[in-house]
Amino acid sequence: MQTSKSPVTPTAPSEGFGAAALFTLAAIVAGFAIELLTSGSGISIPRWPANGLFLSAFVSAIAAVGFGFREHRLVGWLGGIPVGLSLIVGMALLSFVGGVLPQDPAPAGSMVALFRLNGMFSSWPFAFVTLLFLFNLGLSLLWKTVPFRMSNLQFMLFHGGFWIALACGLAGTADLQRLIIPLYEGKESDVAYEMPTERPVRIPFSIYLKDFQIDEYVPQFALYDPATDQVIAEKAGAVPEVRKGARAVWPGIASATVTDFRPDALPDREGNPLPANGHKGVPFAKVRVEVPGQAPVEQWINGGGPEIRPQFLPVGNYFVVIAPGAPKAFRSNVMIRSSEGGHRAAVLEVNKPFDVLGWKLYQMGYDEKAGRWSTMSLVEAVNDPWLPAVYVGFFMIMAGNLLFFWKGIKKMEAA
Amino acid sequence: MTLVDFPAIAVATVTGWGLGSVLQIPARKSKPAAWASWLLMTGATALLAWFLASYWIALERPPLRTLGETRLWYATLIPVVGYLVEYRWKIGWLKYYCMGLATLFLGINLMNPDVFQKALMPALQSVWFVPHVVVYLVAYVLLAASSVAGWHNLWLEYRGKGSKLSESMSHYLALLGFVLLTFGLVFGALWAKEAWGHYWTWDPKETWAFISWLAYLGYLHLVARKTDVKVLQWYLGLAFLVLLVCWFGVNYLPSAQNSVHTYSGAS
Numbered sequence A: 001m002q003t004s005k006s007p008v009t010p011t012a013p014s015e016g017f018g019a020a021a022l023f024t025l026a027a028i029v030a031g032f033a034i035e036l037l038t039s040g041s042g043i044s045i046p047r048w049p050a051n052g053l054f055l056s057a058f059v060s061a062i063a064a065v066g067f068g069f070r071e072h073r074l075v076g077w078l079g080g081i082p083v084g085l086s087l088i089v090g091m092a093l094l095s096f097v098g099g100v101l102p103q104d105p106a107p108a109g110s111m112v113a114l115f116r117l118n119g120m121f122s123s124w125p126f127a128f129v130t131l132l133f134l135f136n137l138g139l140s141l142l143w144k145t146v147p148f149r150m151s152n153l154q155f156m157l158f159h160g161g162f163w164i165a166l167a168c169g170l171a172g173t174a175d176l177q178r179l180i181i182p183l184y185e186g187k188e189s190d191v192a193y194e195m196p197t198e199r200p201v202r203i204p205f206s207i208y209l210k211d212f213q214i215d216e217y218v219p220q221f222a223l224y225d226p227a228t229d230q231v232i233a234e235k236a237g238a239v240p241e242v243r244k245g246a247r248a249v250w251p252g253i254a255s256a257t258v259t260d261f262r263p264d265a266l267p268d269r270e271g272n273p274l275p276a277n278g279h280k281g282v283p284f285a286k287v288r289v290e291v292p293g294q295a296p297v298e299q300w301i302n303g304g305g306p307e308i309r310p311q312f313l314p315v316g317n318y319f320v321v322i323a324p325g326a327p328k329a330f331r332s333n334v335m336i337r338s339s340e341g342g343h344r345a346a347v348l349e350v351n352k353p354f355d356v357l358g359w360k361l362y363q364m365g366y367d368e369k370a371g372r373w374s375t376m377s378l379v380e381a382v383n384d385p386w387l388p389a390v391y392v393g394f395f396m397i398m399a400g401n402l403l404f405f406w407k408g409i410k411k412m413e414a415a
Numbered sequence B: 001m002t003l004v005d006f007p008a009i010a011v012a013t014v015t016g017w018g019l020g021s022v023l024q025i026p027a028r029k030s031k032p033a034a035w036a037s038w039l040l041m042t043g044a045t046a047l048l049a050w051f052l053a054s055y056w057i058a059l060e061r062p063p064l065r066t067l068g069e070t071r072l073w074y075a076t077l078i079p080v081v082g083y084l085v086e087y088r089w090k091i092g093w094l095k096y097y098c099m100g101l102a103t104l105f106l107g108i109n110l111m112n113p114d115v116f117q118k119a120l121m122p123a124l125q126s127v128w129f130v131p132h133v134v135v136y137l138v139a140y141v142l143l144a145a146s147s148v149a150g151w152h153n154l155w156l157e158y159r160g161k162g163s164k165l166s167e168s169m170s171h172y173l174a175l176l177g178f179v180l181l182t183f184g185l186v187f188g189a190l191w192a193k194e195a196w197g198h199y200w201t202w203d204p205k206e207t208w209a210f211i212s213w214l215a216y217l218g219y220l221h222l223v224a225r226k227t228d229v230k231v232l233q234w235y236l237g238l239a240f241l242v243l244l245v246c247w248f249g250v251n252y253l254p255s256a257q258n259s260v261h262t263y264s265g266a267s
């Protein structure tokens, strides 16, 4: 595994580590000093084309240093493992702080805010370490790539992929746009909002919401204890689903059987469910409850909805209740009209983004108070021009990873 | 199979592992005892695997949603690593640690019974769900085994019984674990793009996944520098602590308190 081409070929593994650690520490201290001087305002990456120019200049600098001063001791050290390792440790420590402390607004003037410990991933120390990280990795990549040797392919793919993904991902944050578009059934909109400023933005297409739908899991029924605001455990450790014939046993209290089930109904005057024909209906279950030593009771219950009060079945100090099923899927049936004149019908659903004019549209949320009856749908529109570059990096990492796995297995066989 | 059957299955499994381990003593001299021992140990693991499969069917979704469900996977997979290590390197001691860890996981599950819950929030209904989580599971299993092996190697070293073979075993476990960790991270990023709109948001869980990855990246670079093997065993032994934070410690950190974990909006 020892490098052969790198100019510094240390014999003692610890050689260069002290200096590298000091170097990393200096970068971190300098970063925190800048934060303190600017009251923790952090860095803001410039937008296109400035970020692209900066990245090109950075790559050129790496190439110039890497090719021009390859034999120089200092440059060899800058592109060597001790510096790389120290930076990995430095980045891990900064990430540790960012992973422990909440990354949310903190009171101005507090220590956390002054050093930007609450915005670690856009702070100067993190930026410095990342830049040096990319410099170190860039140099070693250069030296492993030129002259090209097949045996270095895994190294190039893994390190190169990581370099591209990290550099382009960070440079691209400035050009990433994530907007929220609230949609209402029967209405069309081309206004989106930037978060968290809520600044309105015109988007180059409009969306008409035809219909918003939610599928739910089967409702469940439970024995509810109002004194503790908890559900009594059922014998089988499950919350039973409501379906005809379903039975639940609450040991020592009661047992219940569902004798009838109407998934979508409205009550008539006597409280009996009638089919709702798709309009604001709720699930009704006819439940027969048996308490040892008492005559069985049978009654319709429902979980309530916007137009109906819920009905429970009292059992001693408890109630048998219906809980609506959790949302299984929700989707917006929309018509998208672009400024170029085209119409397109689309279904937006979680995990199934839809592409339009370089934007990706995501089903994000809905009016949770209205739940199944929501007529509002929240859609997120994301435009990330740097995504292809980042994905090239990801796929290089995975290809390198496969080679690494294969080489590892082969070496393992030899061991 | 539902959770009602779990206590019986767990007891039967642990009994199989225990009896099989005890039979390893006569197994050194007697072929039939060796056969019986391996039959008991692998049979117990197969029983657990069968429970997992039928639980998957009963749930109508992959049992990968709750910590309790993932502990079932660990309890099934960790002993398999122990058996494979013995098969590959003829190193016998790792399997006892592995079955011990698995017993601990089953015990935790017995004390904190899960609720049988079929619902799977929409964000988790994705082709990425199973590959992402399973790759991570196997990575954690291998890295847990490499950590245990690291500690045991230090102990062997302390008693003057250190062996090249078992040191390279802990290394290869860590190496394979790292490869899978990397796949898990990238799969997670690709999935996040499809589900939440961006591949990386420095959510506490993501941050800790990144830190764990860096920890093992550091290990590999130390290896590339031909670091002293003893230091490497210490490193492997301790690196797993970082993974533990990532795995379930994250929930207890201050950073997670106001974490609007990205999918709460969609649930």
Ligand code: HEM
Pocket (backbone or CB within 6 Å): A001, A002, A003, A006, A079, A080, A081, A084, A085, A087, A133, A136, A137, A140, A143, A144, A155, A158, A159, A162, A404, B217, B220, B221, B224
């Ligand atoms: C992510 C940030 C990374 C940095 C800053 C970094 C840095 C470095 C540096 C400077 C070297 C020395 C190259 C030389 O002397 O020619 C090196 C070598 C190496 N790196 Fe990385 N690396 C990173 C990621 C990775 C990853 C993800 C892997 C995963 C496989 C990896 C595996 C290796 C290996 C195996 C070597 C030794 C190559 C050899 O000597 O043949 N590195 N790394």
